[in-house]
Amino acid sequence: LALDGSAGLLTLVEPPGIGRVYGANIGLVESFLKEQGDLSAVQRFAQFHEDVDEPLQGRYYFALLRSQAPGPGQQLAFEVDLDRCSGCKACVAACHNLNGLDEGESWRDVGLMVGGSIELPVLQHVTSSCHHCLDPACSSACPVNAYEKDPETGIVRHLDDQCIGCQYCTLACPYDAPKYNSEKGIVRKCDMCSARLAVGEAPACVQACPHEAIRIRVVDIADVAARAEEGAFLPSAADPANTRPTTYFLTSYWPGAGDARPADAHGLEPEHPHWPLIVMLCLTQLSVGGFVLEFGGRVGGMTEFGGLRLHTLLSLAFGWVGLGASVLHLGRPLYAYRAVIGVKHSWLSREVVAFGLFATLATVYAASMIFFPNAIAALPRTRTILLGLIVAGGLAGVGCSVLVYHVVRRPSWRAAYCGLKFAGTTAVLGLALALASLAIASIAQSPTVRSTSYSSRLVAIALSLMVMSSAKLLYEARLGRSFATSCDDTLRKSYLILVGPLHRLAGLRRLLGVVGGVALPAFVAVGTATAHPTLTALGAVLALTVAICGELAERYLFFAAVVKPKMPGGLMQ
Amino acid sequence: VTIAEGGPSLSHRALSFMHVRNGRLTRELERAPGRFGLGQLPASKVPHATTEMVCGFCSTGCGLTIHMRDGQAVNLTPTTEHPVNLGTACSKGWEALTVLDADDRATTPLLRQADGRQHPVDWDTALREMAHRFRAIRSKYGPDAIAFLSTGQIATEEMALLGALAKF
Numbered sequence: 001l002a003l004d005g006s007a008g009l010l011t012l013v014e015p016p017g018i019g020r021v022y023g024a025n026i027g028l029v030e031s032f033l034k035e036q037g038d039l040s041a042v043q044r045f046a047q048f049h050e051d052v053d054e055p056l057q058g059r060y061y062f063a064l065l066r067s068q069a070p071g072p073g074q075q076l077a078f079e080v081d082l083d084r085c086s087g088c089k090a091c092v093a094a095c096h097n098l099n100g101l102d103e104g105e106s107w108r109d110v111g112l113m114v115g116g117s118i119e120l121p122v123l124q125h126v127t128s129s130c131h132h133c134l135d136p137a138c139s140s141a142c143p144v145n146a147y148e149k150d151p152e153t154g155i156v157r158h159l160d161d162q163c164i165g166c167q168y169c170t171l172a173c174p175y176d177a178p179k180y181n182s183e184k185g186i187v188r189k190c191d192m193c194s195a196r197l198a199v200g201e202a203p204a205c206v207q208a209c210p211h212e213a214i215r216i217r218v219v220d221i222a223d224v225a226a227r228a229e230e231g232a233f234l235p236s237a238a239d240p241a242n243t244r245p246t247t248y249f250l251t252s253y254w255p256g257a258g259d260a261r262p263a264d265a266h267g268l269e270p271e272h273p274h275w276p277l278i279v280m281l282c283l284t285q286l287s288v289g290g291f292v293l294e295f296g297g298r299v300g301g302m303t304e305f306g307g308l309r310l311h312t313l314l315s316l317a318f319g320w321v322g323l324g325a326s327v328l329h330l331g332r333p334l335y336a337y338r339a340v341i342g343v344k345h346s347w348l349s350r351e352v353v354a355f356g357l358f359a360t361l362a363t364v365y366a367a368s369m370i371f372f373p374n375a376i377a378a379l380p381r382t383r384t385i386l387l388g389l390i391v392a393g394g395l396a397g398v399g400c401s402v403l404v405y406h407v408v409r410r411p412s413w414r415a416a417y418c419g420l421k422f423a424g425t426t427a428v429l430g431l432a433l434a435l436a437s438l439a440i441a442s443i444a445q446s447p448t449v450r451s452t453s454y455s456s457r458l459v460a461i462a463l464s465l466m467v468m469s470s471a472k473l474l475y476e477a478r479l480g481r482s483f484a485t486s487c488d489d490t491l492r493k494s495y496l497i498l499v500g501p502l503h504r505l506a507g508l509r510r511l512l513g514v515v516g517g518v519a520l521p522a523f524v525a526v527g528t529a530t531a532h533p534t535l536t537a538l539g540a541v542l543a544l545t546v547a548i549c550g551e552l553a554e555r556y557l558f559f560a561a562v563v564k565p566k567m568p569g570g571l572m573q
Numbered sequence: 574v575t576i577a578e579g580g581p582s583l584s585h586r587a588l589s590f591m592h593v594r595n596g597r598l599t600r601e602l603e604r605a606p607g608r609f610g611l612g613q614l615p616a617s618k619v620p621h622a623t624t625e626m627v628c629g630f631c632s633t634g635c636g637l638t639i640h641m642r643d644g645q646a647v648n649l650t651p652t653t654e655h656p657v658n659l660g661t662a663c664s665k666g667w668e669a670l671t672v673l674d675a676d677d678r679a680t681t682p683l684l685r686q687a688d689g690r691q692h693p694v695d696w697d698t699a700l701r702e703m704a705h706r707f708r709a710i711r712s713k714y715g716p717d718a719i720a721f722l723s724t725g726q727i728a729t730e731e732m733a734l735l736g737a738l739a740k741f
Contacts (some may be wrong), residue, residue, distance in 0.1 A: 025691070030685060048609070048623065048625075049608075049610040050608055050609055050622075051605055051608070052608065052610035053608060053610075054610065055611065055612030055613075055662045056610035056611075056653040056654065056660070057611060057612065057653045058612070058652075059653070060653075060659065060660060072640065088663050089663075090661060090662060090664055090667060091661055092664065093664040093668055094667060094668030097648060097649070097650075097667055098616060098650070099602065100601075100602065100614075100615025100616075100617060100618055100648075101637070138611040144592075158596055159599070160596075160598035160599050160601075160602065161593040161594070161595060161597065161598045161599050162593045162594065163598075184598065188602070193604075193613075195603075195604045195613060196604065196612065196613050199613070201612045201613055207612075207660075208651075208657075208661060208662075208667070209661075210661035210662075210663075218656070254643035337591075338591055338592070341591055341592065346700070348593060364711075384673060406607060436613045464708060568689075
């Protein structure tokens with residue numbers, strides 16, 4: 001039967017795909033010859049399903065998609081059935097593979113909640129990604145308008161080519177949805193695989209989940225808003241009332257808020273310190289403090305004295321170094337100029353605009369001091385007004401800095417706390433700079449001039465510096481103690497990080513604060529009358545240097561000891 | 574935004590300087606029809622051909638469809654029609670290609686030489702050396718001196734081969 005080349009047998013033995021190539025009535029030998037000149041078995045296998053455009057996996061996932069498009073007052077949302085989530089992380093791997101993401105990059109995470117009772121202890125894995133919020137915090141924080149919420153689907157999309165890599169959205173999102181890609185210097189995030197949804201295919205995570213735990217559904221915006229209002233989202237996640245996340249988490253174990261807590265709740269991992277931001281905050285505040293003192297002195301009748309020019313130039317130079325450092329924080333610094341376009345809604349944009357104005361005016365002022373000293377001396381009123389504008393811009397900038405951190409809702413970054421810290425740095429470093437400038441200028445003066453017009457000022461500034469530094473150090477110590485006894489878990493955790501993994505740095509910060517802000521200024525105050533002026537100046541420059549280091553350490557602790565709202569994480573590494 | 578005749582207007586160019594919706598970074602994440610019944614895939618990884626393998630991580634035997642471009646494996650998806658896994662895989666299965674890039678991947682047999690270090694040798698040398706030493710043990714201590722400790726991390730066929738080897 002086999003040798004007669006009957007069509008029936010040929011159909012039985014042929015591998016899939018041959019039927020398309022041969023006519024059924026060709027003889028067997030002839031067909032083998034033809035096959036030899038055609039594809040090898042491996043090649044043929046490689047073409048299996050080549051012309052199938054419909055996704056084969058669709059047979060399993062079509063039921064997980066809603067066929068109708070969202071109508072008015074509706075949007076698309078993820079629905080996660082927690083009872084079905086086993087924590088296998090296939091969704092995480094599939095998001096990475098099917099979206100062509102970089103090594104280690106995925107837009108979906110799996111965390112773990114623990115809780116329940118002794119009778120029913122529960123370990124609950126949670127898969128989560130972007131919640132495509134009604135009020136996306138990423139979008140309102142973004143200084144370059146790189147976020148868009150699709151008016152029809154409600155999907156929050158990130159414009160990768162617009163992003164400058166400032167990562168402010170990663171601070172603003174309470175659910176860790178935007179992910180920074182340091183290789184590319186931009187943030188990327190989940191777009192619910194909108195191109196797949198547009199042709200009726202499922203997002204990568206929905207396709208990959210072996211338990212069909214993730215679905216796409218159409219939700220009523222009013223319903224999402226009502227649920228957010230009553231706090232119904234996911235136990236142990238950030239308060240949904242702020243951004244109104246649309247993901248529906250279904251669970252039969254925790255119908256209410258329950259006693260669930262994230263498995264990583266007790267971890268005391270310091271956060272990323274963001275060095276460019278530490279330098280930027282401290283030095284811009286130093287610069288503003290310098291100009292505030294100069295303005296105050298001028299208004300108070302101290303129009304001209306030796307060391308003023310040095311003080312102005314150093315204030316300006318430190319300011320520019322601070323602003324330069326902030327650019328280093330960007331993943332794509334070449335596009336930093338775009339940061340002004342979000343000024344309507346982003347405190348980061350407003351900070352950029354305010355400090356831009358401050359630095360420009362301050363540069364004009366310093367340049368006119370150097371190049372047109374006579375003209376500016378002849379216009380004292382104009383000079384005071386210009387200084388006033390510089391100070392207004394600078395203080396507005398420091399105020400924006402405070403709000404940049406306040407609005408991302410991390411308890412230890414509340415405006416009340418960082419406002420006092422930033423104002424304290426402005427005062428301490430401004431005074432330290434004035435002390436150093438004045439002490440340097442006094443070297444060249446005759447002993448008589450030094451003792452008549454310099455000594456009293458040096459002593460006054462040194463005493464002010466000692467008072468401000470002590471006040472700031474006491475405030476920081478008191479704040480730390482108030483965190484320890486706070487009823488807010490995240491503040492207590494901040495305290496535990498400060499006295500735990502960061503305790504050495506916290507000690508160093510206190511030491512630098514006392515040496516730079518109290519001991520060395522005291523030496524300068526005493527030495528003005530007795531010691532050699534060069535030694536006094538050296539002490540003042542050292543005081544400035546140590547005080548700057550102390551404030552940098554304070555700001556490091558500010559960033560590293562913060563506890564951010566986030567989705568439940570996994571067990572500690 | 575108005576587009577003037579003969580090219581984008583000044584306002585359009587100024588706007589695109591400040592606000593860009595598309596470009597190289599956006600294109601990097603574009604998805605395109607993958608054919609082969611795979612649905613959409615990253616445009617840069619759309620396969621020219623596919624081939625099938627059984628996942629080697631454990632003995633469950635999930636089917637994986639390997640996406641090939643220019644003869645190289647660039648991506649994979651779990652095989653929908655494979656009866657064991659019905660188009661799903663665990664996170665290890667999804668990452669089954671990653672081991673191909675491992676720096677310490679064993680690609681050639683190593684034999685400890687007189688200097689105490691392991692040196693690469695060809696398969697023939699390695700197999701002969703192994704057979705020679707096993708025979709030496711068996712002839713000195715008898716067949717009971719040899720046992721194999723196997724693993725669930727190999728495919729059934731490899732397990733059968735190991736069993737056959739151990740018996741004879």
